[in-house]
Amino acid sequence: MGVKSPRLRPCSCPPQDYRTRPAVLWGVTVALVRASHRLRSLLVIAVVVVCSIAAVTWAFDAAKKYGLIGPVQVPSQYRALVLSAAERCPAIPAEILAAQIATESGWDPLAISGAGAQGIAQFMPGVWAEVGIDANSDGKTDIWDPQDAIPTAAQFNCQNRKLVKSVSGNRLKNTLAAYNAGYGAVRRYDGIPPYPETQNYVERVLEDSKNISW
Numbered sequence: 769m770g771v772k773s774p775r776l777r778p779c780s781c782p783p784q785d786y787r788t789r790p791a792v793l794w795g796v797t798v799a800l801v802r803a804s805h806r807l808r809s810l811l812v813i814a815v816v817v818v819c820s821i822a823a824v825t826w827a828f829d830a831a832k833k834y835g836l837i838g839p840v841q842v843p844s845q846y847r848a849l850v851l852s853a854a855e856r857c858p859a860i861p862a863e864i865l866a867a868q869i870a871t872e873s874g875w876d877p878l879a880i881s882g883a884g885a886q887g888i889a890q891f892m893p894g895v896w897a898e899v900g901i902d903a904n905s906d907g908k909t910d911i912w913d914p915q916d917a918i919p920t921a922a923q924f925n926c927q928n929r930k931l932v933k934s935v936s937g938n939r940l941k942n943t944l945a946a947y948n949a950g951y952g953a954v955r956r957y958d959g960i961p962p963y964p965e966t967q968n969y970v971e972r973v974l975e976d977s978k979n980i981s982w
Contacts, residue, residue, distance in 0.1 A: 839981035840870045846914060847982055853903070853919040857926035860943065865922055867976035868947065871969060877914050887911045889921035899924050921947075935959060944970045 842850060850869070854862035872890040873879035885892050891900065891911055900909040903919035910916050928946035935942050937959040945953075945960040948969045953961040960970055 839979040840867060840976045841981050842866050842870075843875050846875060846918070849914060849918050853922040856919055856922040857929070859929055860922065860925045860940070861977070863977040863980045864940070864944075864973065865918075865925070866980050867973045868921065868925075868944070869918060870976060871973050877912060877917070887917045888914045889917040891917065891920070891924075896920075899927065931955075941970050941974070944973050 846869075850866050851862050854860065854865045857865075869875060869888060872885075873888045875888060877888040879888065879890065880886055881890060883892070886896070893911070896909075896911045899920060900911060900916065901920050901923060902909045902916060904913070904915035906915075908916075925943060925947060928951050929939065929943045931951040932939065932942040932946050932954050935954055935958055941960055942954050945966050949961050949963055949966040953963075953966075960967060
């Protein structure tokens, strides 16, 4: 008697159309690519936002430092120095001296102007050679050292004040103009020279001196 082969039951599974698989895979791939692009765009936007905030913060701090907005901040490391230096020329208030330094260099001891003025008080080398003082008694007359430059600026103000005494107009304004353009120019024009830079300098120093923050 022979052995009967088991009968195979037909599968009840739904028929699968293998032709749809590439289309499904393509759809998934497209969706992933689009998601990747969106994520990349979000990352770029996030980076731009962070950089923009940093730039605005830097610009705001710089504007405050240079007295463009708000009170002129005297850095803590220079407060005592400015106040003591101003005593060398009592006729020029400490607030004027502070506003001068802020306008000249923004309190940067390594500042160099396009014209070649150097240091925190922006002296031309030739002028410094004549008027620079060793205020901190370290044996050097250093244009780059605020301990020398700021007291020299105060003393230079008094020198200029004497040199423009006979000039017409406001003596304080003429003194500030002499710091910027030289006393010779102030004498020659019998007042503030008609230089936009010097005129703006005088007005800015006077205005900023009203808003000094120690």
